[in-house]
Amino acid sequence: xxxxxxxxxxxxxxxxxxxxxxxxxxxxxxxxxxxxxxxxxxxxxxxxxxxxxxxxxxxxxxxxxxxxxxxxxxxxxxxxxxxxxxxxxxxxxxxxxxxxxxxxxxxxxxxxxxxxxxxxxxxxxxxxxxxxxxxxxxxxxxxxxxxxxxxxxxxxxxxxxxxxxxxxxxxxxxxxxxxxxxxxxxxxxxxxxxxxxxxxxxxxxxxxxxxxxxxxxxxxxxxxxxxxxxxxxxxxxxxxxxxxxxxxxxxxxxxxxxxxxxxxxxxxxxxxxxxxxxxxxxxxxxxxxxxxxxxxxxxxxxxxx
Numbered sequence: 001x002x003x004x005x006x007x008x009x010x011x012x013x014x015x016x017x018x019x020x021x022x023x024x025x026x027x028x029x030x031x032x033x034x035x036x037x038x039x040x041x042x043x044x045x046x047x048x049x050x051x052x053x054x055x056x057x058x059x060x061x062x063x064x065x066x067x068x069x070x071x072x073x074x075x076x077x078x079x080x081x082x083x084x085x086x087x088x089x090x091x092x093x094x095x096x097x098x099x100x101x102x103x104x105x106x107x108x109x110x111x112x113x114x115x116x117x118x119x120x121x122x123x124x125x126x127x128x129x130x131x132x133x134x135x136x137x138x139x140x141x142x143x144x145x146x147x148x149x150x151x152x153x154x155x156x157x158x159x160x161x162x163x164x165x166x167x168x169x170x171x172x173x174x175x176x177x178x179x180x181x182x183x184x185x186x187x188x189x190x191x192x193x194x195x196x197x198x199x200x201x202x203x204x205x206x207x208x209x210x211x212x213x214x215x216x217x218x219x220x221x222x223x224x225x226x227x228x229x230x231x232x233x234x235x236x237x238x239x240x241x242x243x244x245x246x247x248x249x250x251x252x253x254x255x256x257x258x259x260x261x262x263x264x265x266x267x268x269x270x271x272x273x274x275x276x277x278x279x280x281x282x283x284x285x286x287x288x289x290x291x292x293x294x295x296x297x298x299x300x301x302x303x304x305x
Contacts, residue, residue, distance in 0.1 A: 008036025008064065008115045011274035012196065014071065015044040015257035016107065018051050022261040026070075026272030027055055032063050037114060039063040039274060040124065042238045042256060043071025045196030047078040060101045065111065067104045070094060070123040070282025071198040071239060072217070076160035087164030087172070091126070106180070110187070113194070117278035120233055121187055125180055125197040127223065128173035133203050133215035142145050143168070148213045155217040176220045184230045194277060196236040201226045204248050205240060205255065225249040234277050243267075243275070252280070 011032070018024040032039070033037060039059055045052045045068075060066045068093060077086045085093050093233060098105045106126040113120045131141040138144040148154050157169070166172040187193065197203065199219040206215040218239060227235050227249060234252045241259035247254060256275045264271040 007034065008038065008193065009033055009276055010038050010040070010113050010115065010120075010278040011063075012040035012042060012119070012236045012254070012256040012277050013272075014042035014198065014236075014255075015241060015259050016041070016055060016257065017044060017073070018046045018055055019048075020261050022260060026258060027058060030059065030272055030274065036064050036264065038067065038113065038115075038122070039235055040194075040195050040196045040256075040277070041068045042065060042124075042236055043069050044073040044238060044257075045050060045071070047073050047076050048081040049083040049093065049097065050081075052094060053101070054185075056098060056101050056103050060103050065104065066102075067111070067122060067124045067196065068098055069106055069196055069198055070126055072155075072157050072161050076106070076156070077162055078160060083151060086162040087166065089164070097165040100260065110183075110193075112191070113278060116234075117277065117280055120278060121191050121193045123184065123193055123195050125195055127176050127180060127197055127220065128169060129199055129217055129276075130170035130173040130220045130222065131216045132221040133206060133218055135213045135216070144213070144216050148216065151211065151213055153211045153213050155214065157217055173220055174222070179181065179221060181226075184226070187230070192231045192233045194234050194236060195226065195230065195232055197241050198237065200237040200240075200253060200255075201235050202248055202301070205237070205242070205246060205253060208242060227253075233280065236277060243269075267303070272280040 016023055016027055018027055045055045075090055077084055095105045095107050106124050110121045110123045113122050134144045135147050140149055163169045163172040201223040206218050232251050234254055237255055238257040240255060241257045241263050243255050243257050245254045254275055258272055
């Protein structure tokens with residue numbers, strides 16, 4: 001693990017969605033508070049490799065260290081992207097882009113933050129989801145998907161996020177969870193962690209979704225106890241477009257999404273501002289945030305967002 005020293009802040013942001021010009025402008029305005037700041041980018045930068053590269057290159061030139069974990073939009077094989085790689089091949093291509101830019105990924109050794117609030121291992125994760133956050137009354141993935149179809153709430157992942165060469169997204173998720181669990185278990189037993197993943201590690205943040213069936217595309221029950229097992233100081237996530245902080249079992253869960261312009265224009269806080277993860281402030285009150293309409297959802301087949 002790579003240590004660092006000195007002052008600074010560990011910051012985090014996600015769901016930049018820079019295909020929107022207003023959101024690209026937010027990235028252009030995003031700067032560190034000082035020379036030692038680190039930035040976690042917790043997924044959903046854009047749908048094209050070119051836009052992902054531009055964003056990470058811009059941020060890597062400003063922050064002392066940038067850590068990236070993929071979101072579902074980053075992994076889409078979108079018809080507008082000249083790079084038509086699918087599944088694992090697309091993910092590995094994005095990892096290579098990050099390495100060219102000096103950005104850390106879930107495939108790299110976890111760095112140790114030695115600034116204020118440290119030492120803490122900062123682990124960008126790529127886990128996926130396995131449809132285990134089922135709607136009430138549904139016992140299987142098939143039942144859950146049928147119910148979602150009946151409500152018109154279907155994530156565009158069903159059409160754009162391919163698991164190749166795995167037979168399914170849930171199989172890919174299970175492999176990623178097993179590999180990541182082994183790596184986290186190997187960390188020193190006295191070292192706290194900040195775990196950053198596009199999806200929350202526990203289901204409770206999805207309880208405020210306007211469309212609870214969208215939770216199926218938001219994580220896995222396989223990580224339900226990780227916030228306790230791995231000495232988590234803060235669990236950083238995005239995806240829901242409901243920026244807020246909650247506490248579960250005494251552990252801080254912080255969503256750091258920017259979201260779409262139609263969402264952030266309604267909020268009182270300044271858009272495009274990275275959240276401070278360390279040094280941790282006095283225990284925050286639970287923030288109500290905004291109830292979320294599911295991001296990246298299509299109304300049945302052919303939906304776009």
